[in-house]
């Protein structure tokens with residue numbers, strides 16, 4: 001008997017639907033490095049249209065999407081990028097823009113809402129008269145939604161303001177839009193309008209949208225031409241990639257309309273967690289599909305809680321030494337949400353009564369620390 005696992009570790013765990021698998025099997029393919037894969041071409045053209053940009057490029061991951069974008073914008077030695085100190089690019093991408101790209105990161109504090117103060121962005125821009133000493137600022141990076149602050153949405157007004165700063169200083173603007181469709185749905189702003197001020201956007205297809213693999217970057221034709229070369233340089237040139245693009249096409253077609261349900265389920269989870277007196281949850285901070293909750297009782301650690309939940313086939317991710325993250329996605333049902341809340345309540349009782357067992361299951365499902 002296959003036991004259902006309620007996997008709330010991330011929206012990266014989504015598995016391809018039957019429609020995606022059928023599309024993959026039927027995909028018309030050719031060699032994409034030679035520019036001949038028709039399914040990739042159709043998908044990229046559709047994504048450029050949806051995002052309101054000239055061109056698009058399918059890439060194997062969001063990490064490569066960000067790396068290629070930063071390197072395409074910062075193609076001169078001594079370049080510097082302004083980005084959030086709590087951003088995915090800065091924390092969770094192995095420092096690739098520096099270690100592989102030679103691009104210098106200049107961090108600005110991320111606010112709890114995922115933004116960076118505009119005046120601090122401006123203050124971080126290097127002045128030309130310091131060229132003998134300083135790196136040269138070429139790019140500003142935003143992240144929408146912002147993962148580490150809880151899936152927060154950056155408003156279109158804020159994005160446009162940062163875009164104005166970039167343009168007035170001769171800089172480019174990149175948006176790490178891994179969950180840009182979540183932001184678009186939560187804000188009620190069409191995605192092409194939300195990113196209008198950006199010179200490039202990286203969009204994850206393999207998270208809440210449910211595609212098995214990949215991201216897509218969008219921007220000008222010149223930008224995508226440079227990005228395509230960089231993708232090849234990094235080993236990301238793919239041959240019959242139409243198989244993956246076919247699934248991604250179905251993901252965008254079928255799942256964007258379900259993201260609002262993910263956000264509702266996150267709010268139901270947060271409401272339920274709020275009733276557990278050992279936890280603190282900021283209900284107003286749940287804007288999209290992520291719920292972070294703090295554990296106030298020293299007898300309950302995030303690791304212990306996640307291990308006991310795993311014994312009931314509920315998977316969650318420690319977010320820090322005192323907090324846990326739950327991420328909803330379209331493969332989490334309403335009953336999964338209620339089951340999760342029941343399991344959490346029982347796990348708390350077990351841990352506090354000293355009856356919890358902490359051996360790990362052998363079914364390969366492990367809860368990995370979220371690397372704070």
Ligand SMILES: Cc1ncc(COP(=O)(O)O)c(C=O)c1O
Pocket residue numbers: 012060061062063064088089143145146147176178179204206214215
């Ligand atoms: C905000 C954000 N950007 C980029 C990435 C990187 O995507 P990938 O895991 O496909 O490299 C992730 C997560 O994976 C993310 O949460």
Ligand SMILES: C[C@@H](O)[C@H](N)C(=O)O
Pocket residue numbers: 009010011012092147
């Ligand atoms: C861990 C991080 O890379 C991933 N994007 C997540 O949010 O789960």
